Amino acid sequence: MALMDQPDITLNALRDRFGDAVGQRQTTADGIPTVWCAAEQTPEILRFLKNDAAHAFRTLYDLTAIDERRRIHRATQPASDFSLVYHLLSCERNADMRIKVPLTGDHPHMASVTGIWPTADWYEREVWDMFGITFNGHPDLRRILMPSYWQGHPLRKEHPARATEMGRYELPVEQQIREEEALRFKPENHGLTPRQDGTESMFLNLGPQHPGTHGVFRIALQLDGEEIVNAMPEIGFHHRAAEKMGERQTWHTYIPYTDRVEYLGGVMNNLPYVMAVEKLAGIQVPDRVKVIRIMLAELFRIGSHLVWYGTFFQDLGGLSPVFYMFNDREHFYQIITAITGGRMHPSWFRIGGVAQDLPKGWDTLVRAFLDYMRPRLKEYEQIILRNRIFKMRTIGIGRLTLDEALEKGVTGPNLRACGIDWDLRKKRPYSGYDQFDFDIPTAVGGDCYDRTLVRVEEIRQSLRIVEQCLTQMPAGPYKADHPLTTPPLKHRTLQDIETLITHFLGVTWGPVIPAGEACASVEGTKGNNSYYLISDGNIHAYRVRIRTPSFPHLQIVPHLCRGLMLPDLLAILGNIDYVMSDVDR
Amino acid sequence: MIETIVRPLLIIAAAMGTALTTAAGLIWLERRLLAVWQDRLGPNRVGPFGLLQVVADMIKIFFKEDWIPPFADRPVFVIAPALLVVSVLMSYAVVPFAPGIVVADLNVGLLFFLAMVSLGVYGLALGGWSSNNKYALLGAIRATAQMLSYEVFMGLAVMGVVILSGSFNLQQIVRAQEGMWFCIPQFAGLVIFLIAGFAESHRLPFDLPEAESELIAGFHTEYSGIKFGLFFVGEYMGITLISMMTVILFFGGWMGPLLPPVVWFALKTFVLICVFILMRASLARPRYDQLMHFAWKVLLPLALLNVMVTGAIVLAFD
Secondary structure: OHHHHHHHHHHHHHHHHHHHHEEEEEOOOOOOOEEEEOOOOHHHHHHHHHHOOOOOOOEEEEEEEEEOOOOOOOOOOOOOOEEEEEEEEEOOOOEEEEEEEEEOOOOOEEEOOOOOOOOHHHHHHHHHHHHOOEEEOOOOOOOOOOOOOOOOOOOOOOOOOOHHHOOOOOOOHHHHHHHHHHHOOOHHHHOOOOOOOOOOOEEEEEOOOOOOOOOOOEEEEEEEOOEEEEEEEEOOOOOOOHHHHOOOOEOOOOHHHHHOOOOOOOHHHHHHHHHHHHHHHOOOOOHHHHHHHHHHHHHHHHHHHHHHHHHHHHHOOOOOHHHHHHHHHHHHHHHHHHHHOOOOOOOOEEOOEEOOOOOOOHHHHHHHHHHHHHHHHHHHHHHHHOOHHHHHHHOOOOOOOHHHHHHOOOOOHHHHOOOOOOOHHHHOOOOOHHHOOOOOOOOOOOOHHHHHHHHHHHHHHHHHHHHHHHHOOOOOOOEOOOOOOOOOOOOOOOOOHHHHHHHHHHHHOOOOOOOEEEEEEEEOOOOEEEEEEEEOOOOEEEEEEEEOOHHHHHHOHHHHHOOOEHHHHHHHHHHOOOOHHHHHO | OHHHHHHHHHHHHHHHHHHHHHHHHHHHHHHHHHHHHOOOOOOOOOOHHHOOHHHHHHHHHHHOOOOOOOOOOHHHHHHHHHHHHHHHHHHHHHOOOEOOEOOOOOOOHHHHHHHHHHHHHHHHHHHHHHOOOHHHHHHHHHHHHHHHHHHHHHHHHHHHHHHHHOOOOHHHHHHOOOOOOOOOOOHHHHHHHHHHHHHHOOOOOOOOOOOHHHHOOHHHOOOOHHHHHHHHHHHHHHHHHHHHHHHHHHOOOOOOOOOOHHHHHHHHHHHHHHHHHHHHHHOOOOOHHHHHHHHHHHHHHHHHHHHHHHHHHHHHHO
16 A cells, blocks of 8 residues: 555655654554654755655644653653654645654754744744743744743643642732733734834734633734734633643543543544554454444534534624524433433543443434434525525635645644545544545635535534444444453453452553553544643553644634634634634643 | 693603603513524513513613723713613604604604714714723724715615605605505615614614624623613614604504504504514624625615606606
């Protein structure tokens, strides 16, 4: 298979061209070709990988770092205090590549790659904010998730994770004043400069509390009348340190945190996490688990898209549909409640399976929902998609070309609306998606209307998948028979001592996952969602990296709205479908 | 004595009472009707059918702290809501509820109504401007542009009616509809008048001055308590007024079989108010520039054409 040879071809090309700068290849549990490169040549290597036609890694999928200073199991890797990880993606070739860069020193420096991928801007700011790694040549290296007055870099190992590791919290008056002053709206702090041609423009602070921003998101605007001259987003208000928490929660107890990363996606967030852990642990899950997972994930996709559909129309001034869609969502929650006992955050997937078997009568509920939902979608088509005002407000607004989308790390429906059928469920069928019959809707225009069409069609396709789950649900266990399945299967615990010990340890400490690295990606509700887990052979992860789709999506907002009017900005924000928890984690 | 003093006083009291109670009742009606159309319940806990919700709202709004932001232009900030309510209330003076039941039977009643509607924009513009808040300012700018433009077509749209009836007096306009309501010969005028009416009362789909998802609350972002209440009541009185004027100009005013004239007038007005609320439940909001394009590129030629055609036909047949 050509895809299998490709990594070697790429590696050989790199070695030919850059010689010793390209170091050893690292084996990872996920099979993504991972290669260590010297820091000095890395920008050139990345530029080559992006621009060279044979490789064409046009998307910087993720950029993050690892604090290696307390890691035990990495003898085979180059020595480093910090490692930078560049995760590249080629949608056309359906290939991945991971470039790792060893950095030494307490506060190392690295050359910025914003010149190669503008989207590296936010990623490098995040790495600086979290690890204190300086990127030379970055245009605006400020904190991004933490407030500007924060002391320290949270994802460094010496930074405390719990309140009990810190001194008593105090807020002296001077500090309070300083922190409040930092929140004051000053356009220059957001990188906005007055116009040079002598005309004045208005600076408008939109958010973090604003009805149109869907969460705590702030965007500083430079306006000429109502026309947007420039826009600078500010994020971090919803930051809950999900990645840091992964370093102290056990592999099992971290699952509920994943639900809350993209709070409309529910168990959709559990999926990449448990899949990554299963890759590390080498667990093969039974077929029934796969289908149950797919069914619930697709139901949550429908739920998430319904919320987006209604609130987007509400952003355009249409009051009613949001109520219809929340009613529909109630029908969907009936299924979720019956199966999982929870609603928005069921935390129902487990390492090696799901929490319980499906309850009696689940099929009638799902059938009823399918029968109910389809005619509703037709109705919404009448009242929304064919509405003249809706078309006026969305066609040609927020247009994104395919090239821009790929360069800027856009994924999910936003990318498919630009004319490429990049969908991980088809391209890299995980959890058994290859057994299902469904289409990937695409559009070509890349504007707000096209993105709407793609999402609406996705609801239909998800209904199709759910229907197939309903008719073809395999029988079998709902958990893998593997010692690391958590909580472990109990049936043999009282019969042999080995099982008893594993069970006891797995339940009291939590499972010990073998050392290694694995990344699992899913086609989430909003785009590609990945969990890159590093295990150091402990009961908790050494490092959890959550690559969320909303992060790059929000970064392109200024690009989309420049030159448009203020209401268009709100239309775009409502349309690109992000949630702030997914951006800030 | 009775004829000259008591009767006018009674009519004034009745007109004022009607205007204010309808406005209050409309708050309840709108919330319940929207709820029906949006698959939900709406206020149904306080009193029978939730009717006393209005009273609860009023108590809350009256007793809320009357706060004026320190950065606001104080006198203007206070006057603005009053200006809106007064201008709307003044229009009620020329509304003929039934034959002879009118506060001031002006010969230029229609012009008086148009003039008062124009004054209403000051309430919004000054309120937004004096708040010293950028969102309020944007709302006020939108309000000014939108209302000034749509006023033009409102005036032009009713000219057809004036041509047909030969009078600016509202009672005479109603009487001129004895044979046929003007909604038939003046259908284009009716449509333009209604659209302009929606824009004048800045209701969805023309609620750009408020535009919650964009401008938070637009021109009245900084208002709270009874001052906000005045804007609120002013909006509902505006809806009632536009509905009444539509009935008078196009749907034969108080005329109708069997029932007393006042009842007919009230019924017709009620139906139109429901149309206002239905519009709010069903439509999205166009963009500011699209709204202005629609006004000047579509409505203006249409309104002018309507006046010309009506005039030509009247000339030809007289």
